[in-house]
Amino acid sequence: ETGVTQTPRHLVMGMTNKKSLKCEQHLGHNAMYWYKQSAKKPLELMFVYSLEERVENNSVPSRFSPECPNSSHLFLHLHTLQPEDSALYLCASSQSREGAGYTFGSGTRLTVV
Amino acid sequence: GENVEQHPSTLSVQEGDSAVIKCTYSDSASNYFPWYKQELGKGPQLIIDIRSNVGEKKDQRIAVTLNKTAKHFSLHITETQPEDSAVYFCAASRGHNDMRFGAGTRLTVKP
Numbered sequence: 452e453t454g455v456t457q458t459p460r461h462l463v464m465g466m467t468n469k470k471s472l473k474c475e476q477h478l479g480h481n482a483m484y485w486y487k488q489s490a491k492k493p494l495e496l497m498f499v500y501s502l503e504e505r506v507e508n509n510s511v512p513s514r515f516s517p518e519c520p521n522s523s524h525l526f527l528h529l530h531t532l533q534p535e536d537s538a539l540y541l542c543a544s545s546q547s548r549e550g551a552g553y554t555f556g557s558g559t560r561l562t563v564v
Numbered sequence: 565g566e567n568v569e570q571h572p573s574t575l576s577v578q579e580g581d582s583a584v585i586k587c588t589y590s591d592s593a594s595n596y597f598p599w600y601k602q603e604l605g606k607g608p609q610l611i612i613d614i615r616s617n618v619g620e621k622k623d624q625r626i627a628v629t630l631n632k633t634a635k636h637f638s639l640h641i642t643e644t645q646p647e648d649s650a651v652y653f654c655a656a657s658r659g660h661n662d663m664r665f666g667a668g669t670r671l672t673v674k675p
Contacts, residue, residue: 549595555600
């Protein structure tokens with residue numbers, strides 16, 4: 452266990468479904484991130500929350516909607532996804548300061564059918 | 565934004581040999597360079613990092629070197645073991661909340 456917990460570990464959803472991914476950390480970190488990991492591609496930064504405010508939205512389609520109700524929890528709401536959205540979605544947390552290392556969760560393996 | 569290139573994409577070595585993974589970055593303001601190891605079914609885990617005011621850092625069998633002038637940094641693993649088999653990612657950042665990752669290197673250590 453890294454201290455960052457993601458649920459569910461696996462998710463299969465249809466293109467018309469609505470689902471949510473959850474991330475939780477109790478490391479005392481105040482920044483949280485969503486990354487998309489696809490085969491043979493760099494980790495793609497999707498969203499950054501620092502001190503519960505979204506500080507970056509990296510040109511992510513609106514069918515992905517993040518929510519950060521407090522510094523310990525982060526959600527990614529999904530609706531009307533496409534098959535190309537199938538990937539491993541990783542949550543990470545860190546201190547919101549220069550040179551802070553990230554702690555990752557184990558990810559949610561998402562398959563869109 | 566930051567662009568991080570990583571080579572090779574796959575690397576196979578014999579147990580006991582050394583492994584070297586190289587990365588280059590584009591943003592000269594980058595000042596923090598971590599390396600992550602990702603095992604099957606897990607998220608990336610930080611294994612070592614280096615900051616721009618240091619040229620080399622070592623932790624047991626792993627070491628990182630940084631050449632700020634050339635904008636490249638490398639991971640060196642000595643005396644490799646089968647449990648070192650994983651995907652390794654380099655990353656670079658210039659502030660906070662802006663980590664950019666390389667595409668990863670799949671390292672296989674053959675017993």
